[in-house]
Each structure stands twice: as structure tokens, then as C-alpha cells.
Amino acid sequence: MKTIINTTNAPAPIGPYSQAVAASGFLFVSGQVPINPATGEVVTTGIIDEAKLVMENLKAILTEAGLGFESVIKTNIFLTDMQTFAQVNEVYGAYFTANFPARETVQVSALPKGVNVEISVIALKP
Numbered sequence: 574m575k576t577i578i579n580t581t582n583a584p585a586p587i588g589p590y591s592q593a594v595a596a597s598g599f600l601f602v603s604g605q606v607p608i609n610p611a612t613g614e615v616v617t618t619g620i621i622d623e624a625k626l627v628m629e630n631l632k633a634i635l636t637e638a639g640l641g642f643e644s645v646i647k648t649n650i651f652l653t654d655m656q657t658f659a660q661v662n663e664v665y666g667a668y669f670t671a672n673f674p675a676r677e678t679v680q681v682s683a684l685p686k687g688v689n690v691e692i693s694v695i696a697l698k699p
Contacts, residue, residue, distance in 0.1 A: 582633035584608035587685060593634050595698060600638050604651065604693040605630040606685060615686045620657040624664035627692050632668070635696060642668050644696040650678040651691040661690055 578593035579585075583605065586592060593602040607616040607623035610633070616626050635641055652661060658678060674694070684691050 578634060578638045580633050580637035582610055582637070583630040584610045584613065593638060595638060598698050600635070600640060600644075600696040600698055602631060602634050602694045602696065604649070604691040605634070606688040606691045608686070608688075615688060617688065620660050620689055621664060623688060623690050624661045627690055628664060628668050631692060631694055635694075638696070638698070640696050640698065643672065644698070645669070645674045645694045646697050647695040648674050648676040649693045650676065651681050651684060652678065653681060653684055653689045655680040657689065665692075 575594050575596040577591045578595060578600065579591060583592055586603065590603050593600055595601075605627050607626040608614065608630070609616055609626065610630065616623055632642070635644070650661065650665070652658060661678075
């Protein structure tokens with residue numbers, strides 16, 4: 574059985590998918606991009622601002638599911654420019670401070686809406 578998780582505190586999906594799905598004790602959160610959930614506008618004011626908004630969107634979805642970043646066991650980071658890795662990593666590190674999840678970071682040729690960063694997570698429900 575699966576439960577669909579959606580919140581108005583994160584951007585609405587831009588395609589046929591859910592913000593997150595809970596199943597078998599796990600929460601699978603779809604990749605989040607820097608879209609302001611209040612306005613629906615893409616934020617492209619710099620990689621730090623973009624990464625912060627992505628993390629806040631993830632936080633909103635985790636919160637809706639009754640979880641926090643401490644429950645995250647795996648993350649996937651997609652960047653359009655690996656030269657921004659250090660900046661994104663710094664923002665990411667402000668949200669994950671101990672018992673870090675497994676992670677990979679990859680450079681891709683493009684992301685939806687022309688953004689520069691997308692992050693998805695998998696969390697373990699207690």
C-alpha cells in the first residue's frame with residue numbers, strides 16, 4: 574500500500590507525479606527544483622539561493638509526512654555545472670549536520686525549467 578504526500582508549502586508537481594510517496598516504511602520524495610511554492614516562479618538568482626529553496630521545498634514535504642532531515646537515508650543531487658558543487662554542498666551541509674545520508678552528485682546536461690540544481694531524497698519512517 575502506498576500513501577501520496579502533497580503540501581502547498583512546496584511547489585506543485587510539473588508533471589504526472591506526486592511530491593512524495595510513502596510505502597513500506599519509506600518516503601520517496603520526488604526531485605525538487607528551485608520553484609517558489611507561493612508564486613510558482615522559478616528562482617535563478619544564483620546557485621546558493623537556488624539550493625536553499627530546493628532544501629526548503631524538501632523540508633516542507635518531509636514536514637508534511639511528519640519527518641525531518643534526520644530521517645533521510647539517501648539523497649540524489651543533480652547539477653548542470655559541477656563547478657557549483659562546493660556552494661551546493663555548503664547549503665546542503667546546513668540541513669544535514671550529523672548521521673549523514675548516503676548520496677551521489679552528478680552533472681547533467683539540463684534540468685526541468687532550466688534550473689541549475691535538483692535534489693531528491695529517500696527517508697525512513699520510524
